[in-house]
Amino acid sequence: MTDWMPMAAVTLFVGFLLGTFWASRRRVVSKKTWQAYLSNLYSPKAMIGMEDGRILFANRGFVRLFNVETVNGQLEFKGTKDKSTFDTLLRYRRWPLPFIDVTADFRAASNRNAPRYARFSGLPVWCSGQRAWIISLEPESESVYSEPFANNDNHIFRSVINSLAELVCFQDRDGRIVGTNNAFDRFWKGREEEGLFFNAQDNFDSRRTQQSWTTTPAGDSCLLETSQTVLRDNDNRIYGTLSISHDVTNWHMMQEVLEQEIEARQEVEQRLKQHSNVLTSIFEASVDPIGIYNSSYVFLGGNAAFAEAMGAPHDNLEGQQAADLMDPDVLADHQRVDIPVLKDGKTIKYEDLVMKRDGSQVWYELTKTQFRDPTDDTLGVLVIARDVTARKATQQELADAIMELEELSFVDGLTKVANRRSFDEQLVKMWHSHIREQEPLSLILCDIDFFKPYNDNYGHQQGDKALRMVAEVFLDVIRRPLDAVARYGGEEFAILLPNTSEEGAVYVAEKISEALARANIEHEFSSVSTRLSLSQGVATILPVQGQDYGDLVLAADKALYRAKRAGRNRIASTNLVVDLV
Known part of the structure; x- marks a missing residue:
């Protein structure tokens, strides 16, 4: 009996070693596999080595968010601030314990006053035999890694x-x-x-x-x-x-002329009188409000535009008391603003919204400068105003346009794949690039069979869950970096396949149907299957100059119609219909 015990012990030991080796191999995922997975994610993701903190891979969102460059084939932080931040955050993390919801303050290397706030989390993984972290950055707002000024031809x-x-x-x-x-x-x-x-x-x-x-x-x-x-x-x-x-050259020159005339008046009263006609002509000819009043708020002169801007009921202001012509609240505002002008000789520039006599409102930019009357040495205020209503309206239009751009999203909020707007832009870009390259461009339009009965019977919450699961099936099958998956409509999806023949597109459609079948999503109210299924239309075009990219969408839509008419749960292309039942 003792003769076979050593042999059994050796056999068990060898089996243990082989089992351990097999288990460790199962835990290791190749770097290429991780790159393919991370590159398809929209949010910033990176793989960082646990031992040395090197960046093993970073997707486009991560590279765009931080100053990352390639040096001798190795990804590196361009700024020392970002590198130091990551080293600090990872230094006290114990691998393989994941962490999440750590708020970090990332600052650009070129501007330490510009914070980047993000929820920082890490997932421990084995990659090609070494320990690493999958770093995920989820922004507190879209502005963390969005591009609000992107040249998107809006x-x-x-x-x-x-x-x-x-x-x-x-x-x-x-x-x-x-x-x-x-x-x-x-x-x-x-x-x-x-x-x-x-x-x-x-x-x-x-x-x-x-x-x-x-x-x-x-x-x-x-x-x-x-x-x-x-x-x-x-x-x-x-x-x-x-x-x-x-x-503002002309406006500035006019202001200088007026100030020179006032200085001349301080030197000689007679010279001021000689120039009074010139000043009067300038006042009357100017479309901008120009006026003068002393510290007692008695008007010494002003054009019609100035009288209207000051809220006076008539244009002849000379010798008039401001208190007799202006609303008390408006006069009080002017007196408050004029204090540093009269007391310290400062030049004040500000904008004010004025209601004209006809009830319309005008934005003026007012410049107020101190002057001294040489006849009695009293102080006063020279006011030059400019109508900036159009500019304010333009600024508001720009602000509204920017807000609209910020609200636009390229990602469908429910399924997290590209939305229709993003799909349209990618189709235009791919169409023109394929004209230059003379390569075939394929499109698959997919429609979930009998989705309305699904929603009506399982409820819209379950319907939303089914849409997300279908989108995950697409993302699991569509792996190439330039391939695009988008939610085209309610239960309709579109898949753009660059440099792909019709045979290749049909092959991808078959893989999608197989993956959806494996997902095993129950649908008792479908007329073609007890599980959720797809009808798919495949179209392929070799674009030529002058051809409309809408031809590709139309061809795919017609193929989808053929698949539905043939009984659904099928793939239809220009040359064939594939029965998946």
Whole structure:
């Protein structure tokens, strides 16, 4: 009996070693497999080695969110701040214990004042025989990794900014130019950096204005007035700035002329009288409100536009008391603003909303400057106003357009695949690229069979769950980076397959049907199966110049109709119908 015991012990030991080896191999997933999985995810994901903290792989969302570059074939953080942040966050994590919902403050390497808030979590994995973390970043708001100034040809956004004569420039929170209008491009062509009057290191809360002398493309001197507004997301965090510049050279020259005339009056009263006609002509000819009143608020002069802007009932203001002509609340506001002008000699510039005599409202930009009357040495205020109603309306239109752009999403909220808008944009891009490359482009339109009875009998909550499960089946089958899955309608999905023949597209459709069958989603109210099934229409076109990309959608839609007419739970293409029953 003792003769076979050593042999049995050896056999058990060898079996134990083989079992251990087999189990460890089952735990190891190749790096290529992880890359294929992570590259299809929208949110920022990265695989980071547990031992040395190296970035083994990062998807596009992660690369876009952080300054990641490739150095000698190795992904590295471009900024030391991000690298230090990740090292700190992972240093005290015990592998293989997962962690989640750790809020981190990520800052751009080029601007330490621009926070990036995200929920930071990690999943321990084996990758090609080494321990690693799958790092996931879920933003507290879409602005963390969205691109609000992306050049997406949005009609509203482009039509508004390109119709402006003002120079419009969008900068991200790092100070980089991410969008301009045609006027900006024409004016600053070849010298764009001169058009940036503010940088990422500047600190301001909401809005500021600056005047700068420069030269036009023709070489003439030009005074630009630039207003920059901070753009904030729903969490009140800064994600960019909007700058609007316009030429105020003529207006500035007029202001200088008026100030020179006032200085001349201080020197000699007689000279002031000689120039009074000139001033009167300027007042009357100007469409901008111009007026003068002393510290006792007696009007010394002003044009009709100024009288209307001040709320006076008539145009002849000279010698009139402001208290007799203006609303008490309006006068009190002017007196409050005029204190630093009269007391300290400061020049004050601000915007004010004025109700005109006809009941309409006008936005004015007022500039108030101190002057001293040489006849009695009393102080007064010179007011020059400019109608900026159109500019304010344009700013509001821009703000509305930006808000609309922020609300637009490229991802379907229920299924987490691309939405119809994203599908349309990708179809246009692929269509033109395939014209250049002369490669076939395939489209599969999929419709869930008898989905209305499913919703009516199982309930809409279960119907939403079924839609998400079907979307997961698509994402499980569609693996190539350039392939696109989108929710096309209520229960209809679209799959774009670049560089794919009709035979290849039919093969993909068959794999989808097989994967859905394995998902085994119960549907007792279907007329073709006891499980949820699909009807699929496949179309393939080799695009040529001048052909409309809508032809591909139309062909796929007709094929889908053929599949439904043939009894559903089928795949139909231009040349065949595949029965999946």
